[in-house]
Amino acid sequence: MSEVTLNHVAKSFGPVNVIKGIDLQIKSGEFVVFVGPSGCGKSTLLRMIAGLESITSGKISIGGTIVNDLPPRLRDIAMVFQDYALYPHKSVFENMAFGLRLRKLPEHEIQTRVNNAAGILQINHLFERKPRELSGGQRQRVAMGRAIVRQPKAFLFDEPLSNLDALLRSEMRVEIKKLHHRLGNTIIYVTHDQVEAMTLADRIVVLQEGNLVQYDTPDGIYNRPAAKFVAGFTGSPPMNFAPCRIGEGGRVLHVAGGVDLPVPARCVDECARHIGREVIFGLRPEHIGVPTVDAPGIERIDGSVLLVEPLGAETLGLIKLGKHDKAAEVTGRFEPDARLQVGQNLPIALDLNHFHLFDCKTGLAIRGNGW
Amino acid sequence: MSDAAVPKQKDMSEPMLGALLLLPAVLLLLLVVVYPIGTLFWTSLHSVDNANPQAGEQWVGIANYLRAFDDDRFWHATLQTVIYIVVTVPGALVVGLGLALLANQPFRIQWPVRLSLLLPWALPLVFAGLIFRWFFEYQTGIVNDLLARIGVEPLGWLSDPTLATIAICIAIIWKASSFMALMLLAGLQTIPKSLYEAAEVDGASKWQQFVEITLPMLRPSIFVALIFRTITAIQTFDIPYAMTGGGPGDATETLAMYIHKSTLDFLDFGYGSALAALMFLFSMVATSGYLRYTRRSSGRGAEE
Ligand SMILES: Nc1ncnc2c1ncn2[C@@H]1O[C@H](COP(=O)(O)OP(=O)(O)O)[C@@H](O)[C@H]1O
Numbered sequence: 230m231s232e233v234t235l236n237h238v239a240k241s242f243g244p245v246n247v248i249k250g251i252d253l254q255i256k257s258g259e260f261v262v263f264v265g266p267s268g269c270g271k272s273t274l275l276r277m278i279a280g281l282e283s284i285t286s287g288k289i290s291i292g293g294t295i296v297n298d299l300p301p302r303l304r305d306i307a308m309v310f311q312d313y314a315l316y317p318h319k320s321v322f323e324n325m326a327f328g329l330r331l332r333k334l335p336e337h338e339i340q341t342r343v344n345n346a347a348g349i350l351q352i353n354h355l356f357e358r359k360p361r362e363l364s365g366g367q368r369q370r371v372a373m374g375r376a377i378v379r380q381p382k383a384f385l386f387d388e389p390l391s392n393l394d395a396l397l398r399s400e401m402r403v404e405i406k407k408l409h410h411r412l413g414n415t416i417i418y419v420t421h422d423q424v425e426a427m428t429l430a431d432r433i434v435v436l437q438e439g440n441l442v443q444y445d446t447p448d449g450i451y452n453r454p455a456a457k458f459v460a461g462f463t464g465s466p467p468m469n470f471a472p473c474r475i476g477e478g479g480r481v482l483h484v485a486g487g488v489d490l491p492v493p494a495r496c497v498d499e500c501a502r503h504i505g506r507e508v509i510f511g512l513r514p515e516h517i518g519v520p521t522v523d524a525p526g527i528e529r530i531d532g533s534v535l536l537v538e539p540l541g542a543e544t545l546g547l548i549k550l551g552k553h554d555k556a557a558e559v560t561g562r563f564e565p566d567a568r569l570q571v572g573q574n575l576p577i578a579l580d581l582n583h584f585h586l587f588d589c590k591t592g593l594a595i596r597g598n599g600w
Numbered sequence: 601m602s603d604a605a606v607p608k609q610k611d612m613s614e615p616m617l618g619a620l621l622l623l624p625a626v627l628l629l630l631l632v633v634v635y636p637i638g639t640l641f642w643t644s645l646h647s648v649d650n651a652n653p654q655a656g657e658q659w660v661g662i663a664n665y666l667r668a669f670d671d672d673r674f675w676h677a678t679l680q681t682v683i684y685i686v687v688t689v690p691g692a693l694v695v696g697l698g699l700a701l702l703a704n705q706p707f708r709i710q711w712p713v714r715l716s717l718l719l720p721w722a723l724p725l726v727f728a729g730l731i732f733r734w735f736f737e738y739q740t741g742i743v744n745d746l747l748a749r750i751g752v753e754p755l756g757w758l759s760d761p762t763l764a765t766i767a768i769c770i771a772i773i774w775k776a777s778s779f780m781a782l783m784l785l786a787g788l789q790t791i792p793k794s795l796y797e798a799a800e801v802d803g804a805s806k807w808q809q810f811v812e813i814t815l816p817m818l819r820p821s822i823f824v825a826l827i828f829r830t831i832t833a834i835q836t837f838d839i840p841y842a843m844t845g846g847g848p849g850d851a852t853e854t855l856a857m858y859i860h861k862s863t864l865d866f867l868d869f870g871y872g873s874a875l876a877a878l879m880f881l882f883s884m885v886a887t888s889g890y891l892r893y894t895r896r897s898s899g900r901g902a903e904e
């Protein structure tokens with residue numbers, strides 16, 4: 230078994246606390262992605278699991294063994310680095326074989342493992358080359374190959390795709406996901422790219438300034454964000470936010486700019502507990518669009534178009550809600566057929582079945598049972 | 601008219617422009633390198649009769665060179681120089697590599713380490729020679745004092761040919777390893793940290809990391825350092841000059857010291873020039889040997 234467990238894990242560099250007490254359970258065979266903005270401590274946390282950074286306090290166990298005091302080579306993990314860290318003076322084959330040679334595996338076993346891994350990654354024809362003779366994508370594959378041949382309990386990836394161009398990145402994303410299906414090893418993967426996180430992960434860990442903000446499936450992260458930070462980090466474009474106040478017994482949201490929105494019936498009870506409080510209203514762009522059908526929870530509002538961004542398959546429109554000077558501005562997703570024009574006035578449908586509320590001060594989500 | 605000037609500027613072809621830009625450097629090289637070497641060879645084919653200096657330089661052909669081959673003192677000085685090369689080149693490399701590895705450690709405060717690396721290098725060679733001469737003095741030297749403390753009889757470090765050679769080698773290694781270390785340290789600092797981390801995850805011990813990563817990555821720096829050290833070792837002069845003056849007798853005399861003596865003490869410019877020309881030849885052979893080796897291995901170089 231190769232589950233990875235973190236117990237109150239913390240790290241400080243001198244007086245600076247970089248990781249502030251993280252509890253985490255990663256199941257055997259699970260693909261977990263650490264995501265967060267640059268500097269939030271993702272790499273540090275991964276390197277602590279790898280054994281490349283010491284653990285200030287707390288416990289890390291891999292496959293049931295506490296590894297706090299074990300050096301990286303005894304943790305049975307393999308790592309893929311952001312800059313690939315291929316050995317420049319060794320051939321591709323020797324780069325991949327290095328870890329096996331150090332473990333004194335018999336030569337035929339080394340040959341088999343390296344050949345198999347190279348077959349999966351389609352890099353057999355590169356065996357004789359030096360890393361400097363490879364393209365970025367090929368180096369990336371060799372770095373993964375070097376990890377695969379080791380057959381470790383867990384793979385650790387630190388932003389492995391961030392040095393590739395956009396097209397190659399989405400290609401390799403698919404390859405990594407296929408690889409996980411094929412090998413089934415536990416994978417811990419660090420990225421600052423929410424698209425990578427959403428597409429790859431079984432579960433996502435969202436980190437903010439060394440704290441774990443949410444640990445959930447991509448669906449949970451996207452549809453039930455635990456905090457405004459998470460909501461604003463996922464989706465492209467991310468969620469729209471507007472300050473608002475809850476009134477009328479929890480039945481109405483007074484959104485800044487003089488727009489009043491009715492609270493869907495199933496949410497009234499919870500909202501009633503926050504009457505009069507300053508909160509933040511959130512709605513994703515896909516829940517803002519042209520009115521089509523009338524259904525419960527769908528609210529029509531007069532809006533005007535401030536900006537149009539055609540993306541081909543869809544068009545993003547920056548919409549001013551209502552007529553007020555300080556009216557909220559939100560981004561909505563529209564069919565290209567909607568033919569938005571800047572300055573155009575049009576009715577806008579807000580799907581309030583999917584609205585979110587966040588506490589102004591803590592940024593945490595306000596959410597009742599069942600929404 | 602200004603229109604016509606533009607195509608005219610274009611008339612100068614790229615090779616022409618290149619030659620023009622090279623000219624100052626070529627002239628300078630001719631003046632300070634080629635001309636003196638030419639003069640040296642020219643002088644080595646002549647002789648001045650010191651009993652009758654008015655007669656001027658007489659053409660003697662290769663007589664000076666033939667004389668060198670029969671000159672025991674020349675062969676001894678050459679052998680002595682070879683000993684200094686064979687001992688101090690690897691010696692300074694090993695000590696310098698050790699110092700560089702030490703200086704590359706993450707010390708809290710870096711500057712004392714770097715300074716102690718720089719100091720021996722910044723010290724003039726003659727000072728280094730004098731300092732070690734004091735260390736190895738029979739009566740008052742610190743080396744014999746330390747030996748006495750562990751119950752060893754005082755040794756005549758500077759009066760015994762073998763011991764004097766050893767003492768001189770120690771002084772040269774001390775002096776030379778500093779520059780070695782600086783060059784190797786620069787090389788060490790270009791090795792990405794992630795390579796060591798990858799090797800650590802792959803399962804390499806510290807020693808295996810040194811053999812599998814540090815040494816191969818450092819190879820280009822080691823080569824440059826070795827070339828520099830070898831050329832300087834061929835020209836060894838100051839330190840034996842200050843420590844023993846070539847003594848006892850001519851025992852520790854190097855080729856450079858003998859050349860110096862022939863020309864400036866014996867005023868035998870023709871013979872001295874012939875010896876200098878031979879030394880120049882040795883340097884060329886050694887350097888081109890290294891260069892051939894690096895060129896052959898550059899295909900396997902560690903450079904990205
Ligand atoms: N060796 C170190 N010494 C001091 N501070 C460090 C060190 N490594 C990382 N940090 C700090 O820890 C924080 C988290 O870094 P890191 O884990 O690399 O972030 P991320 O990978 O999420 O971008 C940053 O503020 C960084 O400056």
Ligand SMILES: [Mg+2]
Pocket residue numbers: 271272273388
């Ligand atoms: Mg990072």
